[in-house]
Amino acid sequence: NISIIPFAALKVSKEEYLIDFLSYSIAPSLYEIMVNHQMKGNRGLYDSEISYYFENALFIANPKFPSDSTWNFPSLPGTDKEVNYITNKIDSSNYIKLSGSDAKISRFINNICNYDLLYFATHGISAEENPLENSFLVLGEDSGKSFLTAREIQNIRYECSLKADLVILSACQTGLGQSHKAGLIGLTRAFQIAGANHVLMSLWNINDNETAVLMGLFFDNLVKGGELMPHEALRQAILTYKSEIDNNPNYWAAFAIFGIPY
DSSP states (O other), X not given: OGGGSOGGGOBSSSSOBGGGTOOOEEOSOHHXXXXXXXXXXXOOSOOTTOOOXXXXXXXXXXXXXXXXXXXXXXXXXXXXXXXXXXXXXXXGGGEEEEEETTOBHXXXXXXXXXXXXXXXXXXXXXXXXXXXXXXXXXXXEETTEEEEEHHHHHGGGGTOOOOOSEEEEOSTTTTOOEEETTEEESHHHHHHHHTOSEEEEESSOOOHHHHHHHHHHHHHHHHSTTOOOHHHHHHHHHHHHHHHTOOOHHHHTTEEEEEOOO
8 A cells, every 4th residue: 555655765866865855645545636626626735724823722642551451551751742842832722731641532532523633642553454443542541441443533523523634643653554445444544534634644663752853843844834734844844854863764754644735
């Protein structure tokens, strides 16, 4: 499936990568490109109707992970640093941050239809077998439940269409899943079905401290002028990271935007 190819890391020359020349998004399917094009018209790479000034954002960082699970989820202290860096740039009345024991599934579901940004800095699991049930984000334990499955995410559509144009999955391997004729079944597609236009996903495991740096750069570019679309904001973040911090694509090529690029 082409959606799991790290296009940013493809070499154009000995010293240059594809990301040096262009940004990109992973479209859910050719059909959805055609439908979106017909509905919205050809508005190019930048859309004046979308601006990223968040007024009601939800951030989830380093939940208190379950201790009695068959999974072993280590704490992610870097995610608190990551989210704190970003929320310091937003008025305190414009976001809710849930971390530790407060980051429960019930707190996430509450008012889910109204948030204009959903940001998950936690563990994520993507599975090829039965991906709707076995792919999940890990939140704090709530009445014996701590896994938010892909099926539960996509079923949000029966209550509402997500207001959030952007969902950020700052977790490991959230861009993986089961390959199928219409695309990839997993967490990213689940959020898209629930109504999100753009989902930032990852293709492999990245250290939480390294992720925090890149996500901080991404957010800086996203809110700069309020007009950069997510794929270009990510590209600018990657260019800064690779030129000023580390040129190794293992650290920056794992991330991509899933969704229609207009």
